[in-house]
Each structure stands twice: as structure tokens, then as C-alpha cells.
Amino acid sequence: MLIHIRNLWKTYDMGQAVQVQALRGLDLDIERGEYIAIMGPSGSGKSTLMNLIGCLDTPTEGTYELNGRTVSQLTDDELAYIRNKEIGFVFQTFNLLARATALHNVELPLIYNGTLASERKKKAAQAMAAVDLTDRAHHKPNELSGGQRQRVAIARALVNSPSIILADEPTGNLDSATGAEIMQLFNRLSKQGHTIILVTHEHDIAACAERSVHLRDGKIEKDERRAA
Amino acid sequence: MGKLQTPIWESIKISLASLRANKLRSILTLIGVIIGVMSIITMVSLISGFNKLVADQLATLGSTTFIVNKFGIILSDDDWFDAMKRKDLTLADYQAVVDGCSECEEVAVQKVSNRKVKYGREHFSRVPIVGITPNYMKVVALDDIVDKGQGRVITEFENDHRRQVVILGPELTEKFFPMLDPVGKKIRIGDVDFTVVGVPKKRGSFLGDNQDRFAAIPFTTYQKYFSNKSEPWEGLEFFIKAKDYPTMEKAQDQVRAVLRARRHVPYHAKDDFGMVSAETLMDLYKQVTTGISFTLVGIVSISLLVGGIVIMNIMLVSVTERTREIGVRKALGARRRSILLQFLIESVTLAVVGGTAGILLGVMLAKIISWTTPIPAAIEPWSIIAGLLVSTGVGVFFGVFPAAKAARLDPIEALRYE
Numbered sequence: 001m002l003i004h005i006r007n008l009w010k011t012y013d014m015g016q017a018v019q020v021q022a023l024r025g026l027d028l029d030i031e032r033g034e035y036i037a038i039m040g041p042s043g044s045g046k047s048t049l050m051n052l053i054g055c056l057d058t059p060t061e062g063t064y065e066l067n068g069r070t071v072s073q074l075t076d077d078e079l080a081y082i083r084n085k086e087i088g089f090v091f092q093t094f095n096l097l098a099r100a101t102a103l104h105n106v107e108l109p110l111i112y113n114g115t116l117a118s119e120r121k122k123k124a125a126q127a128m129a130a131v132d133l134t135d136r137a138h139h140k141p142n143e144l145s146g147g148q149r150q151r152v153a154i155a156r157a158l159v160n161s162p163s164i165i166l167a168d169e170p171t172g173n174l175d176s177a178t179g180a181e182i183m184q185l186f187n188r189l190s191k192q193g194h195t196i197i198l199v200t201h202e203h204d205i206a207a208c209a210e211r212s213v214h215l216r217d218g219k220i221e222k223d224e225r226r227a228a
Numbered sequence: 229m230g231k232l233q234t235p236i237w238e239s240i241k242i243s244l245a246s247l248r249a250n251k252l253r254s255i256l257t258l259i260g261v262i263i264g265v266m267s268i269i270t271m272v273s274l275i276s277g278f279n280k281l282v283a284d285q286l287a288t289l290g291s292t293t294f295i296v297n298k299f300g301i302i303l304s305d306d307d308w309f310d311a312m313k314r315k316d317l318t319l320a321d322y323q324a325v326v327d328g329c330s331e332c333e334e335v336a337v338q339k340v341s342n343r344k345v346k347y348g349r350e351h352f353s354r355v356p357i358v359g360i361t362p363n364y365m366k367v368v369a370l371d372d373i374v375d376k377g378q379g380r381v382i383t384e385f386e387n388d389h390r391r392q393v394v395i396l397g398p399e400l401t402e403k404f405f406p407m408l409d410p411v412g413k414k415i416r417i418g419d420v421d422f423t424v425v426g427v428p429k430k431r432g433s434f435l436g437d438n439q440d441r442f443a444a445i446p447f448t449t450y451q452k453y454f455s456n457k458s459e460p461w462e463g464l465e466f467f468i469k470a471k472d473y474p475t476m477e478k479a480q481d482q483v484r485a486v487l488r489a490r491r492h493v494p495y496h497a498k499d500d501f502g503m504v505s506a507e508t509l510m511d512l513y514k515q516v517t518t519g520i521s522f523t524l525v526g527i528v529s530i531s532l533l534v535g536g537i538v539i540m541n542i543m544l545v546s547v548t549e550r551t552r553e554i555g556v557r558k559a560l561g562a563r564r565r566s567i568l569l570q571f572l573i574e575s576v577t578l579a580v581v582g583g584t585a586g587i588l589l590g591v592m593l594a595k596i597i598s599w600t601t602p603i604p605a606a607i608e609p610w611s612i613i614a615g616l617l618v619s620t621g622v623g624v625f626f627g628v629f630p631a632a633k634a635a636r637l638d639p640i641e642a643l644r645y646e
Contacts, residue, residue, distance in 0.1 A: 056559060056639045077563045084561020095556045095643070099249050111238050112561040156560070 001065075002163055002195055003030035003053065008062035010048050010218075022048040024218035025062070030197070032163070035190040037198040037206035040215035047168075049215065050199045054089060054166050055082045067163050084113050088157025090167035094149045096141040102152045103128065103137040109160045127155040131185060147178035154185060158194075165189065168199045183208050239566065243573035246546075254578060257542045260535025261582030261622060262589065264528055265615040269590025271524045272611035274597065275517060277604035282513050285431075286506040290469070292333075292476050293367055293505065296325075296483060297465040300502015301512060314500045316463030321490055325466060328486035331479035336364035336467040339450055345443055346416040347404040355400065356442045357417055359450020362387050367467040379411040379426030386425075387446040394422040398430045399440040417443055420453050432602075476505070532618065535582065536626035543575050543630035554634050555642025568635040575627025576620060583619025587612050 010023040022045045030036060040046045051057040052064060055071055058079070064072040071082055083089075088109075096105045106124040115123070128134050131151040141149050150170060157165050167186070171179030187208055190196050198209055206212045214222035247254045299311045319337075326335050338361075342354040365381040379395075386393050394415065401410040401424070410424045422445065431439040470479035480503060487493075493500055547554070554567055591607055598605035 051640050054559070056643075077565075080558065080561050080563045083559060089559050091643070095552065095559075097553060097556065099245065108557070109560045111242075112557070112563070112566060114235055160561075 001029055002032040002034075002067055003028065004063075004065040005029070005053075006063050008049075008052065008064060009060045010045070010052065010057075011060045022218055023052075023059070026215075026219055028213065028220065030195070033190075033193050033195055035186075035196045035198075035208070035210045037200055037209035037212040038215065039201060039203075039206050039212055040221075041201065044215040045218040046199055046201075046215050048218075050166065050168055050197075053164070053197065054087055055079045080112075084109055085160065086163045088154075088160065088162040088165045090150070090153050090157050090165065090170045092169035092172040094141070094146075094153045094173070096149060096152055096156075098141055101138050101140055102133065102144065102155075105141070105152055106156045106159050108156060113160070123159055124155075127159040128152075130158055130189075131155045145178070146174050147181055150174065150178075150182050151185065154182075154189075158189070163195060165194055165196045166199075167196065169201075170198065171200075171202070171205055179205070236569070239569040239573055240577075242570050243577060246550075247574055247577060250546075253542065254581075257538055257578055258582035258585065260531060260538045261579050261619050262535075262586040264532035264535045264622075265583045265586025265619050266590040266593065267524070267528045267531060268615050268618070269587055269607070269611055270593045270597070270605075271528065272614075273590070273594035273605040273607045274603055275521060275524075276608050276611075277594075277598065277606040279517070280606050281604050282510070286509055290368075291506055292470045292473050294468055294470075294476070294480060295465060295502075295504045296468065296487070297502050297504070298463045300499075300504060301508070311502070315491060317466065317487075317501060318464065321487060322464060322466060324486050324490050325468070325483055329468070329479055329482040331471055331475040331482055332468050333471045334363045334367050334467075334469045336361045336367045336469075337447055338364060338465045338467060339447065339455075339463075340465075341454055343418045343443075343454065345400060347413070350404055352400055352403070352441070355397075355417075357450070357454060358442055358444045359447040359454070360444050361447045364444075364467055367469045378409065379424070381426055382444070382446050387448050390448045390452050391446060392420060392422045392449060393425045393446065395426040395428065395444040396424050397440045397442040398427055399438065400443065401427050415443075417445070418454065480505070532622055536579075536622040539575050539578055539623065540626040540630060542578075543571060543627055544633070546574070547571065547630050547634040550634075551637065551642045551645040554637050555639050555645065558637070558639035559643060564635040567637075568631045571631035571634045572624065572627045575631065576623035579619045579623025579627075580616065583616050583622075586619065587615045590615070 005026060005028040008023050008026040008028075009021070012020045012022060014020055024045075026045070026049065028049075038046055038049060048057075052059055053066075055066070055074075056079070058074065059072050062072065063070060066082065066086060069082075071079070074082065089095075096102075097108070100108075103121075103124050106127050107120050110120040110123060125134070125137070128137050131154050133148060133151050133155065136144060136148060136152075141152070144152065150173075154165075154170075157167075165186075170186070171182055174182060183205060186196055186198070190210075196209070198205065200206055211223070211225045213220055214224075296317065298314050298316055302308050302311060322335065322337055325332070329335065337359075339359040340356050343357045344351060344353045345355045345357075360382065362382050362384050382393060382395060385391075394417065396404075396410060396415065400415075404410065404415065405413060410427050413424050414421050415424060416422070422443075466483075468479065468483060470476040484499060484503065487501055488499065491500055557567060591612075594605040594607060597603055
């Protein structure tokens, strides 16, 4: 079991004794190698769940085990370590460093775990090759198309060989043709054995995944599996 | 649990890249620190250059020598009016001091007034003409004429016989006798002819007083030709050398007792004459420069404070601008420490680059001032080190707050920041 979530609660204090319960006792298990879409309308707790799975935040209550390690009560720096080693983020807005080359952007996670420069270059180049962007390695993000930027971001997510690739609306800022291209890339990565979690509200994006989890009011409403 | 290690040079590379990306802003940010450090270096160089000069000059007076005159050290208008009312020192006073001071090795007399000095078509108007007794040379280090200058000193014989001989300041001889040996040449002071017997080496100017522009003649000759009751400086000055350093104070006391008695100074009244030694001059000088130094330190501190605040302000702007970048870096596994270091290195780099530029400019400015004005400069190695340390300190002190702010950012908030 890669992800084991039991009775997960997340309560936000909005001040003046107003509390918002974004997650209300959610249970979720994800196996290694799964390709899963998390869906739901806005306010359903989708973003909160993604932040928790991504170790950007800690739950108010409940347990979250990632790769056999309980990560629900870790300190900031310990969470940083988990994010670096276990999680590859892909954002809707790409979030590349504008001043750095594509290759340097891909190297970033390796810089933060102290990988030696020579090995870093090699791994970053491999990740760039995995998204077919070897020839764009030395371009800056503003010299790349939206689709290319998202592929750089995916290369960055892959470079540390994480347990999970966590993609938040990865096609949200792309036209549908480019979006389809990116989804093909995810499909390919899934076939290569990567665990992919897509957070989306678009049904045709979710349709790429083998499993889709629907959230509503902080709980799982529906958990569907499709035969691959 | 493993630990993420970001090597320090990677942090440095990240910081430098972002400084380079904002070149103009970085340079503008530096200006405060540049000015601050530049002031430190320039001020310290000038003050210490001046200190050296003063110490050198006072050394020529010697530690066992003191001067007695009508005025002493004048620090205010009141001092001046008081002193103007005093009686001149006379030859009779001189004789009394010679008789009454057992600890005095030599008591020399000097008398000064300004005259025109001429040689051929060249002339200087208003040259201090100094009438001196021959032992003056033993009291004041003017006898380095013998080894470092040209010619010789004035002899007892010349003084006894009112000879028209002169020791001429190097500034005059350079104009009168370029490329020639001045010794033996005849010049004219006022209406009287004099033969040059000696020229001391150049000493430069001291506290605005040009020490190479004078003509020294035997005291008796001075009395014969230039004595003039209407001159305000008619009074004598005594240059007294004590036997050795320990008896210096005793010699001063003896001279004081003799003069007070002769001049009928009441028991509780102040001396109606001045006594000046190298020590009193040094004390006075130190008093004055300590005040100046403190003022300068204050001014420099303010400019560094302003420079530091500018750095802090820019770093805060930079943190806000790069909130999203910080969020991304955190999402990718940057620890608080990495973010803190990234921003701290930026502010320290800014301050150190500013400090280095300030040091270079300060050294240049000090050199330029010492070349173009009579003010000397001595560049102190410790001031350069202090400049670097202070600018690093400014970078750390004013960089910590913005860097800590960046490091504390919540990654979720930061990623959402527009």
C-alpha cells in the first residue's frame, strides 16, 4: 500500500469562532502504480486533500501513511524532505522559475537534496529525454510553448524518481490539443509504472485515469474503477 | 529520517543569479553601504595621516623641550583678549630664568617678525624673520642642518658680533637659487644684507604653518636691525630644554616660579604667560581629534544605518515579489534553512560588494585628497578590515528579518500568491 488514509479531518479556523471543515473523516487507499483522478466541485475538499497528500500541509485529525511512513504529524523540515523524495508536483500554472533554463528548473529538486552536480546534470538530462524535450534544455520558460513548459514541469516532477506524481489541473492552462498531448504523456508514464494522482474537475481528463474518486463535502462520494 | 543538504555553494549560486537578474536595483541598493564604508576609510585615513604628521612634528620639538611665551595656547576669543593684556617677556626675564632654573640645560630665545626677503629680482614679502640665540639649535631639532641640510648653524661668535648671517628656509632657497649652492650667497632682508650660511631640509607645513618659509638670524643681529617697539610680537619666546625627561616637570616648575615672582602674579591667579610642551600639544590635539572622531563615527553610523535599511527594504520587496518562487522551491523540497540562506546570502552579498566598492572608493578618495591638498592620508589596514566586517554585519543584521520572513512562508499560501 502506497497511500493509506484513515479518518482524515482538516478544519480551518477562519477567526471569530468560525470553522470550516474541509475534510470530514475521509478514508482513501492508493496502491503503487495506480493512475487515479480525484474529482469534485469547488469546495468539495479536493485542494485540501491534494495539499495533504502532497505533504504541503498536515491534517487536523486522522492518519496518513505514505510508503509505510506516518507523515501526518511531521515538522516543516521533515515534510520538506518527504516532498523532495516522494512527491513530484505538476501545477496548473507550471510554476517554473522564469529566470532559469529548462534544465536548471528540472535540476532544482536535486539541488535541494544535495545531489552532486555531475549526477544532477545526468539525471536532469534523462528526465528531459523522458518528456522528449532534450533539444529545449537550455531555453528559458518564456521561450517555450505552454505544452513544452508543462513537459518541463513534468520532467522536474520525475527527476527525483518520486513515489507519486501529483498533478493539480495539469491541463487547466492549456488548449485542448496540447492538453491531450500532456495527458498522453501521463498515460505513458503510468504504463511505465509511475503512480499518478490527477486532481481535476474535467471529466474527459479524469477519464484517462483507471480510477476516479469523487469528493463532496469533505467526504468520498464515489470511488469508481475502470478496467484498463 | 534523512536530512536534506543543500551545499552552501548552491545557495550562493542561486543568490548571485537573482542579484544579477536585478542589476540596476542591486547597484542602487548598494549606494548607502558604499557611501558609509567609503566615509569610514577616508575619515580614518585622513585622521591617522594627520595623527602621524602631528606626532612627527611634535617629535622634532622633543620630549624634554618646552616653550614659554606670552600667549600659550589660545582656544577662544577670551583667551586672546586676556593674553593681549599680558606683559611681554623681556631679556631680563630671560636672564632670571637662566639664573633661576637649575634643571634647565639650555634656555634659548627667539623673536619673530615678518619682513621682505630679496635676492636679485626674486623676492618674498612677509617672511617670518626669526632672531635666535645659537643654543636654539640645540633645543629645537634644527641642528639636523648639519647632517641632512646644507651648510652649518649660527655660531656663538656670530651672535656675539652681530654678524649678518642667515639660515634660510628651503622654500626661499629653492626660488632664489635653483640648482645652485645657496651657502655663501648674499640676500637682502628688509634693507640689510645677509650671507646664507645654512639651509635645513624641507619639513613641509604643519597645522597650516609653512615650516620651510623662514629666515633665522643671530638674536643680537635681530635686536640691532629689526627690533621695533610697535610690533605686537615684540615679546620674546623662550625655548627651554630640560636636562632629561624626569626633570622636565621640575624645570617647568622652576621657570614658572621665577616668572611669577618677577611678574608679580598673585598666589591664586593664573600664569600670565604660556608654557607649551610636546605633551601639552599632543593632549590638546587628542582632545580635539577625539571630538572629531566621535562626530565622524556618528555620521558614518547613520549612513550605514540608512544603507542597511535600504537593503532590508529591497529584500522585503524581493521576498514579496518572489513569494511564488519561494512556494515552488518549498514544494520541491527546500527546507526553511535553504530559503533563509538564499535570502541572507543575497543581502550579505549586496552589503559586501557595497563594502568592497566603498573601500576602493575610500582609498581612492583619501589618496586624491592627500595629493591635491596639504592634508595627509595614511590608509590603515585595520580600517579596511573594519569596513569589510561592518558591511558584512550590516548585510546579516538587516537581511535576517526579510530572510526569516521568506523562510517562514507557508508553501500553500505562497503557491497561491498572485
